[in-house]
Amino acid sequence: MNTPDFSLLAASTASIPRDAVADIVLQWGSRAPDFVLFFTSVGYDLEALGDALTEAFDCPTVGCTTAGQIGPGGFVRHGICAVAFFGGVLRATPYLIHPLADCQDKAKQIAQRIGTREISSMPRRRRFGLLLCDGLSMCEERLTAALYQAVGAIPIVGGSAGDDLAFDRTFVFHDGQFLSDAAVYVDCETTVPFVPFKLQHFRPTTVKLVVTGTNSRERTIHTLNGVPATEAYANAAGVSPGALDANVFARHPMMIRFGEDYYVRSVSKANHDGSLTCLSAVGVGTIVTLAETTDPIATVERAFDDVVRCVGEPAVILAFDCVLRRLDLENAGLLESVGSIFASHRVVGFSTYGEQFNSQHVNQTLCGIALARPT
Incomplete structure (x- = not known):
């Protein structure tokens, strides 16, 4: 269930892009978001989906295609899941990295742009980075290391986009367009505490x-x-x-x-x-x-217990979870159980082709960041 705080989750399995976006807008109500982060099945007409998203949201909107989503009810195979942030608690500034062959130079340029931005007026600001990358680019190692070094070793979490295990073409979304051979780095400033974490069974x-x-x-x-x-x-x-x-x-x-x-x-x-x-x-x-x-359910429960000890019951957890973990859970008959745990902790994210945590590109891992509720 959505709670009256600064983040609201939504999901839709409507097959027509405009209907799916309208469904998400309806779930969020009339409030205008500051930032929208979404994760979508590659099965949509992506041009039509991009148009619908651009028409619906007058704020930074970032997302990618997936190998499955994690929404308000846990794991889902199709459709689109999203989270919106409200009330000025989180300020997100996206930066496009395209083409990825230039990722190291682009990382330096991003750091310079962040450094020369107007000094933040947010009180008690805290900063972290989100990263979405073409999951078939095979350049996540260089990209992640370059960004982590360039932006000043702040926490970075993210995931490599998927295409429902077709391994044909994956996309990230920036400024109204779905692009391959691209990544989006989002510089996030927030007034609430947060904790980055990773888990692997x-x-x-x-x-x-x-x-x-x-x-x-x-x-x-x-x-x-x-x-x-x-x-x-x-x-x-x-x-x-x-x-x-x-x-x-x-x-x-x-x-x-x-x-x-x-x-x-x-x-x-x-x-x-x-x-x-x-x-x-x-x-x-x-x-x-x-x-x-090791036991995958016990691993998830321990990790989320640690999160709660750090920031209390989170307002939202942004999760980038390897598709191989999802397949393991399916084979073991544990997908619904783990999905229920995710739902109880307000997890939103997607099944990835790779995960990024600080300077490292990893596999078979869930990388996440949990944001506390405003006090």
Whole structure:
């Protein structure tokens, strides 16, 4: 249910874009939003959807296509989900990054524009960044690292756009247009406390491998410990190379340690030449740790308990949740249970092709930011 605070959630499965947007507007009532963030199925006529959104909202409006949405009732497969912010509590300034080949220069330009903006008049301002990126661009690593460094190491969370697992073309929305080969960075200033967080239902094992041959640009590992990557990985996972499949990859992703924390690097495919294709780049010399699964429901509950301890029951949680996690939950029959937990904590977001957390591009992770209720 919506609550009378500064954020309202909405969702629609109407098949006609104009009807879907009208449905969302009706759910929010007559208040004029300051910022709209939406997540949509790629099945819509995107040009018509963009026109309808532009006509409906006279405020910064940002979104992307997905591999499924998270709305007021939990997980949904089709339609559009959105959150609107009201009352001047959150000020959002979107910046387009297009084409993505120029992402490092664009990140510096964004930082300069943020730095030269008029000093904020918001009392007790707090700042974070949201990032939406073309999910098939294979440049999230460079983009995320460049932005985090350029804008001053403020918290950044985000997700890679999807296309319902077609892996054909994904889109982000900025200034009335859906674009590929693009990303949108949103500089957010707010007067309420917030907490960024990430969760993954994996833990590191004691099995470690060294990346000895790779093509980072293609996200391919050729050798681990000096032998073909499929051979070394299969041996570590306790299966034969011929048995490597999506289920093995889902149960045993690799993890990389940064400081005291571990970040997931998922394997997507075993190749005939003995290499492994991953969903994030891994450099030569990197030590990767084999992961094992833990209880996904307990993991979500612990993470949200931590959120509540930090900011109280949140006004909204913006969540960027890997589509592989969603598929795992479906296979385990847990999608409805986890969706109910999401709904009870006012989560809105989407199933992604990758997630961004501060300077890192990760996989099989939920990255989120929880905003407190105004006091």
